[in-house]
Amino acid sequence: MLQSIRSTTEVARGALATCLALAAFAGAQPAVAQDTSAPASLEDLIPDSAVDNPEAWAQQGTDEGVTSAEPVLAAETPIADLPAMPVAWPDDVEIEPLEPLEPEGDIQFADLLEDAPQIAFEDAEIETLSDSLVLGFPQKEPPFTERGDFVDRFEALSTIEELDNGDENVAQLAARAREDEELLATLLRVYGYYDGEIVRTIATRDAGEDSADQNPRVRFDVIPGPRYTYGAIDLGELDTATDAAELRDSFDIQPGEYLQSDTILAEQFDLDRALGETGYAFAEIDEPELLIDHDRVEGDLTMPVRPNGKYVFGGVVSDDEAFLSSRHLERIARFEPGDVYQRSLEFDLRRAITATGLVSSASVEAREIEAPQGDEPGVVAMDVSMERAELRTIAGAIGYGSEEGVRIQASWEHRNLFPPEGALRLRGILGTREQLAGVTFRKNNFGGRDKVLTVDAYASSIDTSAYDARTVALTGTYERTSTLLFQKPLAWALGGEILATDERNRIVDGVARPRQTYFIASLFGRATIDTSDSLLDPTRGFRVTGFLAPETSRTEGEQYYYLRNRVDAAYYQSVGERTVIAARAAFASIQGANLVGIAPSRRLYAGGGGSVRGYGYQSIGPKNQFMEPIGGRSLVEASLEARIGTGFFDGAVSVVPFFDLGSVSTSTTPDFDEIKMGAGVGLRYATGFGPIRVDVGVPLNPEPEDSPVAVYISLGQAF
Known part of the structure; x- marks a missing residue:
C-alpha cells in the first residue's frame, strides 16, 4: 500500500511540475520557482503513522499529524490571494520555438496596379x-x-x-x-x-x-490586361531577294497589329512556302524570337531570313540509268528545264517515282549547277537516288459469288521486264462460269505522266445468265488515267479491238440453241470529267463519263455497222457532318443494227451490284421463251442512296439505304415497257484503301424466277 501511495505521489508531483513549468512559460513568477527553502519532496509531509495504518490516519482528518505552513481554507470562504507554492524548475524541459506559418498555396490575390484594367x-x-x-x-x-x-x-x-x-x-x-x-x-x-x-x-x-x-x-x-502589339519586325536579308515585295506580303504581320504567337508560326510557314514556290531552292529561315517590352506594351519580332538566290530547273539526273533513266524521269516530272524552281514539284517527282511500284525508296535533292548572276537566276539539277524493289509478283485468289459461282484466279507479273516501266503479266481464271487465259503488256508513263499503253490478248469462255460465249480477242488502249496520287479533272482513253466470238443463249433444261459466230472490229473513246473530292469515297462534286464506239460485226454472211454509246453521271452532296446524298443516272443505246446483228455479249443488260440492286446480274431486260435475258439496244438506270455515318468504330461504319431502278428495251430508244425497281440497305466500312461495301437488296416488282433477296459484297462505293 505504501508503494501505491508513493507511486501516486510521484505521478502527482510530476504532473504539477509540468503544469507549473507551462505556466511559468506563459508568465508565472520565476523568483518563486527558484526558492531554496522549498521542501525536497511531498513525502516529508506524510507522517509515519499514516504509513503504518493509512486507513486510521485518514479517518483522523487533516488536523492531526500534519504540519503545514499553508492556511486552512474553508469552502465557503473566497480566496483573496493565492498562496505561493514553491516548485523546483525542471532542468530537462526544452521548449521548441514555433515555426512561422506559410501562406496556403491555393489562395492567390490579383496584384492590380493603379492603372490596371x-x-x-x-x-x-x-x-x-x-x-x-x-x-x-x-x-x-x-x-x-x-x-x-x-x-x-x-x-x-x-x-x-x-x-x-x-x-x-x-x-x-x-x-x-x-x-x-x-x-x-x-x-x-x-x-x-x-x-x-x-x-x-x-x-x-x-x-x-x-x-x-x-x-x-x-x-x-x-x-487578361492590355493586349500587346507588334513593334519592330526584322526579317533579316529578305530585302535582298528579287521578289522581296511579294515575299514580304506573304508574311502578313505588320507593326502595330495585335500580337499572337501562333500567327507568327503560321506566317513563317507561309513565307517558307512562298520562298520555295518562287525559285529560292536553298532559302533558310531561323526560328523567330520575340522580345517583350512591358513599358511600350509591344513585342519586337526578329526572324532572320536568307533567300540565298533564285533558281530555275535544270535536268533530272538518275543514279540508275539502266533501271529508270534520266530521260524517263524527266518525262514524268511536271516541270521542264528553264521553269522557275518550285519545291512542290520536287516533292511531286519523288511521289511519282514511288508510285511506279518499282522502288522501295526514293529521294530527290536540288543541286546547284549554275549560281545566280545579278538578276539572272541560277540553275539546279534534280538528283534522284533510288533503291530497287522486288519486281516479280505472284498473286492468287479463290472465291465464290452467287452470280459467278466458284472462281480461282492467278497471275504472274514482272513490272519492269521492258525498262523503263514496261510490265508483262500472265493471268488465268478457272471457274464454274468463266475460264480465261491472257497475256498483257503494259507501259506506264508512256509519252507523259500517268499515260498508259496497254496491249491485251486473251481467250475466254464465259457463261452468264444471258449468254454463253467463247472469245478470242486482241485489245489496245492508250489512256490518261486518274490516280489516287493525282486525281484529274479530265481523264480519257482511246483504243481499238478485234475479236472472234462464238455465242449462244444459255442452255435451259437441256435444250441447246444453235451457236452463232461473230467477227467484230471496234474503235472506242472514253472521257471523264470529275470534280469529286475522292475516287473511292466521294462526298461532294460530280462525275460525267461519255463512251463512244463505232463497231462493225460480221455474222451469218452479213455485215453490220452500228454505234455503241453510253453516258453516266453521278452527283454527291454532303448534308450535315456525317451524311452524303449520292445520285446516279445512266443512258446507253446501240444505233444502226438490229438485235440479230449484235453479238449477245455486246448488247445491253441491267441488274446486279453496280446496276439495279435486288436483281441478279444481267437479269433485267427482254426475255425469250425460256425466260432468258436476250439483251437490248437501249438502257436507262437511276440510283439514289444516303450514306449515313454512325460514329461506330471511330466513324468507320456507315449505313446506306438505297433505291434503284432500270429499264432495258429492244428498240434504240427506251420504251419503258417494264421498269424494274429495287431497294435495300447496306453497310460501309471505311479502310485506308477505300470502303468495303455490303448491300442487301430486294426486288420491288420481281419476276417469278427472281430471288427474294440479293447480297452484294465489293470494294468501293456502288457508284
Whole structure:
C-alpha cells in the first residue's frame, strides 16, 4: 500500500511540475520557482503513522499529524490571494520555438496596379464549362476580344475536363487546377496578353436540397490586361531577294497589329512556302524570337531570313540509268528545264517515282549547277537516288459469288521486264462460269505522266445468265488515267479491238440453241470529267463519263455497222457532318443494227451490284421463251442512296439505304415497257484503301424466277 501511495505521489508531483513549468512559460513568477527553502519532496509531509495504518490516519482528518505552513481554507470562504507554492524548475524541459506559418498555396490575390484594367469580380461574365469548371471574366475595359476562341482552346486542353465524370474530389481538382492555371496563363501569352492574371478558387457546393454530398468546383477568373502589339519586325536579308515585295506580303504581320504567337508560326510557314514556290531552292529561315517590352506594351519580332538566290530547273539526273533513266524521269516530272524552281514539284517527282511500284525508296535533292548572276537566276539539277524493289509478283485468289459461282484466279507479273516501266503479266481464271487465259503488256508513263499503253490478248469462255460465249480477242488502249496520287479533272482513253466470238443463249433444261459466230472490229473513246473530292469515297462534286464506239460485226454472211454509246453521271452532296446524298443516272443505246446483228455479249443488260440492286446480274431486260435475258439496244438506270455515318468504330461504319431502278428495251430508244425497281440497305466500312461495301437488296416488282433477296459484297462505293 505504501508503494501505491508513493507511486501516486510521484505521478502527482510530476504532473504539477509540468503544469507549473507551462505556466511559468506563459508568465508565472520565476523568483518563486527558484526558492531554496522549498521542501525536497511531498513525502516529508506524510507522517509515519499514516504509513503504518493509512486507513486510521485518514479517518483522523487533516488536523492531526500534519504540519503545514499553508492556511486552512474553508469552502465557503473566497480566496483573496493565492498562496505561493514553491516548485523546483525542471532542468530537462526544452521548449521548441514555433515555426512561422506559410501562406496556403491555393489562395492567390490579383496584384492590380493603379492603372490596371477595370475589374469587377461580382459582375464577371461567366462561362460554365462543366459542373466542376467555371471561367469568370471580370475585366470590363479593355474588352477581351479573343475570348470565344480562347475558351474553346482551353476547353479542348483542360485537364479538369477529363475529370468531369461525377467522381471529382477536392484533392483531384486541386492537383489539376494548378495545371489548368498554367495552361490559362500560357494561352493568354499566345494571344498577346503578357500582363494577365489568373485568380483560382476551389469551393464546394450542395449537390441538392436533400443531399448531404458536397461537390467541388474550380473557378478561374481571367484578367487578361492590355493586349500587346507588334513593334519592330526584322526579317533579316529578305530585302535582298528579287521578289522581296511579294515575299514580304506573304508574311502578313505588320507593326502595330495585335500580337499572337501562333500567327507568327503560321506566317513563317507561309513565307517558307512562298520562298520555295518562287525559285529560292536553298532559302533558310531561323526560328523567330520575340522580345517583350512591358513599358511600350509591344513585342519586337526578329526572324532572320536568307533567300540565298533564285533558281530555275535544270535536268533530272538518275543514279540508275539502266533501271529508270534520266530521260524517263524527266518525262514524268511536271516541270521542264528553264521553269522557275518550285519545291512542290520536287516533292511531286519523288511521289511519282514511288508510285511506279518499282522502288522501295526514293529521294530527290536540288543541286546547284549554275549560281545566280545579278538578276539572272541560277540553275539546279534534280538528283534522284533510288533503291530497287522486288519486281516479280505472284498473286492468287479463290472465291465464290452467287452470280459467278466458284472462281480461282492467278497471275504472274514482272513490272519492269521492258525498262523503263514496261510490265508483262500472265493471268488465268478457272471457274464454274468463266475460264480465261491472257497475256498483257503494259507501259506506264508512256509519252507523259500517268499515260498508259496497254496491249491485251486473251481467250475466254464465259457463261452468264444471258449468254454463253467463247472469245478470242486482241485489245489496245492508250489512256490518261486518274490516280489516287493525282486525281484529274479530265481523264480519257482511246483504243481499238478485234475479236472472234462464238455465242449462244444459255442452255435451259437441256435444250441447246444453235451457236452463232461473230467477227467484230471496234474503235472506242472514253472521257471523264470529275470534280469529286475522292475516287473511292466521294462526298461532294460530280462525275460525267461519255463512251463512244463505232463497231462493225460480221455474222451469218452479213455485215453490220452500228454505234455503241453510253453516258453516266453521278452527283454527291454532303448534308450535315456525317451524311452524303449520292445520285446516279445512266443512258446507253446501240444505233444502226438490229438485235440479230449484235453479238449477245455486246448488247445491253441491267441488274446486279453496280446496276439495279435486288436483281441478279444481267437479269433485267427482254426475255425469250425460256425466260432468258436476250439483251437490248437501249438502257436507262437511276440510283439514289444516303450514306449515313454512325460514329461506330471511330466513324468507320456507315449505313446506306438505297433505291434503284432500270429499264432495258429492244428498240434504240427506251420504251419503258417494264421498269424494274429495287431497294435495300447496306453497310460501309471505311479502310485506308477505300470502303468495303455490303448491300442487301430486294426486288420491288420481281419476276417469278427472281430471288427474294440479293447480297452484294465489293470494294468501293456502288457508284
